[in-house]
Amino acid sequence: MAWYFYLIYISMLFCIVVSLYHLVRIIRLGNAKDYSKPAGDVKAAVKYSMTVAMSPTKKESAYLHLPTYAAGILYHIGTFVSFLLLVLFILEIEFPNILNILLSVFLSITTICGVSILIKRMFSKDLKLISNPDDYISNILVTAFQLVTVLHLINSGYILFIFASVLFLYIPFGKLKHFIYFFAARYQLGLFFGHRGTWPVKNK
Amino acid sequence: MTTVSRETIEKGLDILRELNNSKFITHVNSCVHCGLCGESCMYYLANREPKNLPAYKVELISSLYRKYFTFIGKHVPDLVRAKELDDKMIEEMVDVFFGRCTMCGRCNFHCSIGVDIAYLTKVGRIMLTEMGYTPANLQSTVDAAIKTGNNMAITTEEFVDTLNWLEEDLQDDLNDPNAKIHVNEQGKELMYTLNPREPKFFPLSISAMAKVFYAAKESWTLSTKMYDVTNYAFFSGNSKEAQIIAQRMVDEVKSLGIKRLILAECGHGDRAFRWEAPNFLSQKFDFDVITSVELLAEYIRTEKIKVTTENITDLVTLHDPCNLSRNGGIFEEQRFILKNTVKNFVEMNPCGINNLCCGGGGGQLAMSEYNERRMSIGKLKADQIRNTGAKIVVTPCHNCVDQLLQLNSAYKLNVQIKTLAEIVADALILEN
Numbered sequence: 001m002a003w004y005f006y007l008i009y010i011s012m013l014f015c016i017v018v019s020l021y022h023l024v025r026i027i028r029l030g031n032a033k034d035y036s037k038p039a040g041d042v043k044a045a046v047k048y049s050m051t052v053a054m055s056p057t058k059k060e061s062a063y064l065h066l067p068t069y070a071a072g073i074l075y076h077i078g079t080f081v082s083f084l085l086l087v088l089f090i091l092e093i094e095f096p097n098i099l100n101i102l103l104s105v106f107l108s109i110t111t112i113c114g115v116s117i118l119i120k121r122m123f124s125k126d127l128k129l130i131s132n133p134d135d136y137i138s139n140i141l142v143t144a145f146q147l148v149t150v151l152h153l154i155n156s157g158y159i160l161f162i163f164a165s166v167l168f169l170y171i172p173f174g175k176l177k178h179f180i181y182f183f184a185a186r187y188q189l190g191l192f193f194g195h196r197g198t199w200p201v202k203n204k
Numbered sequence: 205m206t207t208v209s210r211e212t213i214e215k216g217l218d219i220l221r222e223l224n225n226s227k228f229i230t231h232v233n234s235c236v237h238c239g240l241c242g243e244s245c246m247y248y249l250a251n252r253e254p255k256n257l258p259a260y261k262v263e264l265i266s267s268l269y270r271k272y273f274t275f276i277g278k279h280v281p282d283l284v285r286a287k288e289l290d291d292k293m294i295e296e297m298v299d300v301f302f303g304r305c306t307m308c309g310r311c312n313f314h315c316s317i318g319v320d321i322a323y324l325t326k327v328g329r330i331m332l333t334e335m336g337y338t339p340a341n342l343q344s345t346v347d348a349a350i351k352t353g354n355n356m357a358i359t360t361e362e363f364v365d366t367l368n369w370l371e372e373d374l375q376d377d378l379n380d381p382n383a384k385i386h387v388n389e390q391g392k393e394l395m396y397t398l399n400p401r402e403p404k405f406f407p408l409s410i411s412a413m414a415k416v417f418y419a420a421k422e423s424w425t426l427s428t429k430m431y432d433v434t435n436y437a438f439f440s441g442n443s444k445e446a447q448i449i450a451q452r453m454v455d456e457v458k459s460l461g462i463k464r465l466i467l468a469e470c471g472h473g474d475r476a477f478r479w480e481a482p483n484f485l486s487q488k489f490d491f492d493v494i495t496s497v498e499l500l501a502e503y504i505r506t507e508k509i510k511v512t513t514e515n516i517t518d519l520v521t522l523h524d525p526c527n528l529s530r531n532g533g534i535f536e537e538q539r540f541i542l543k544n545t546v547k548n549f550v551e552m553n554p555c556g557i558n559n560l561c562c563g564g565g566g567g568q569l570a571m572s573e574y575n576e577r578r579m580s581i582g583k584l585k586a587d588q589i590r591n592t593g594a595k596i597v598v599t600p601c602h603n604c605v606d607q608l609l610q611l612n613s614a615y616k617l618n619v620q621i622k623t624l625a626e627i628v629a630d631a632l633i634l635e636n
Binding site for chain 1: 225227231239257259479485493533534536
């Protein structure tokens, strides 16, 4: 087995272990007991929080910012596709040429989305106030990961594995760990608004 | 070099240490700094200052959390911009958490992740209060409630006098010498509470509710000892003082042997007692707690009172108090009541649980330090009202009434501001 396979296995394992630590921690900490009498269906609200409440028609962060929202969605899809491809590359599965071309085109688009988000962060007065180096590094790493995946589709080598290893080592420490906290936040929001009967919204 | 003592800083950090639960850890770690929350915040919409971004509020707490409680924040603080809790930071926190947020929670709905930004603002306020940085006027409101039993420091004599003349007026109005405003009566079905603004400035809203109780033949009473539904310690973030205020209400309900406590038309009072007080006191209440909005809807639904839409023909709109609707789940009842009591109704846009805060919430009306800001963000609400073309604005919250009255005057809206009880009282069909 090539050395870069060891590298990727070790970094992936590290990422999984530390990410699991975050996940297990928030589960084990549990919620403070709520003594107030519930007014709604918490389970339905959590489901609502994870589904309907996230639809672009319900969130101003989506429908008032459609270009950014669309870029963000594509960028995330590109990230997931890149990770999936990485697994397939590790398993040494090869694709037909046409699929290679299609995937390359798609990931090139998602890479551009990542770059556009980075440019926005660099030049927006608002974003500069709330951004820290981790935001830039995370964005650059993930965007570059997609770009390197494209290059790997065109001409395979070991650069992708080195790059992915760096990414795996970085994920649990910075904002990229939101891949866990995002779901926890949606759950918590559903819990809160469900207990009070605000969600799921029936008529309004 | 900070001038704040280590002891003071530790008091603030202790709050973060104690909040070691899933909710806090989740929300403090979740923001991705996308900045798309701006347009969901009235403060940001009013003047586009980056400091008004909800994400900036999150960032203040998160940067402290990272500095003191995470490996990276402790060892590579510049990477994640982890910040010290020093006097500069405290000054910024006071300005942002008290002066740039009503904790209306609208941004929570619209956050791309689902961060409970209002909750983190509350955490910031708890820290500041623990360190002794509560804005003076907000603290004096809390102090008045602690010392006198109500936040307006109304004496019992003054309160009883007001109730006496209101009762006389009620008897004249109903032409019934037996019509009563019941006070301190034992074993009644329900105890009604008030926002102290009512006896102080808007006594007719007490008459309106008394008239509704009369029509419903309700078994009810007020307490002169503890009638104040508000709990400004909830806004200041002082849980010990919030406990004292909440416990007094619980004690009075038990002392009078009441079955149902009816929370007056006061968004934050409703929230503070119904949703927060059981947690301040770590106890489940063994009596029912409902808002007067729910009670009025129940009276109409069960035909305990009869109402007509013929008496109020002017165009009416509704302002949903954030603490009652978004944070309290009550947004259908007020619409049901208005559907049955007014002829012409128009919604604001946006409305319901998505409504814009009036600008007076979160204790802003008690913090004169931020009056100018409060009135400037209120322009959004004023524009919303003007766009409806309504002549009457109804809101089931005396705090909102106060802010809307000031907006009415400042932005020349020429509308009447009414509570739901006043609308229902005007729409009553009284049996002979």
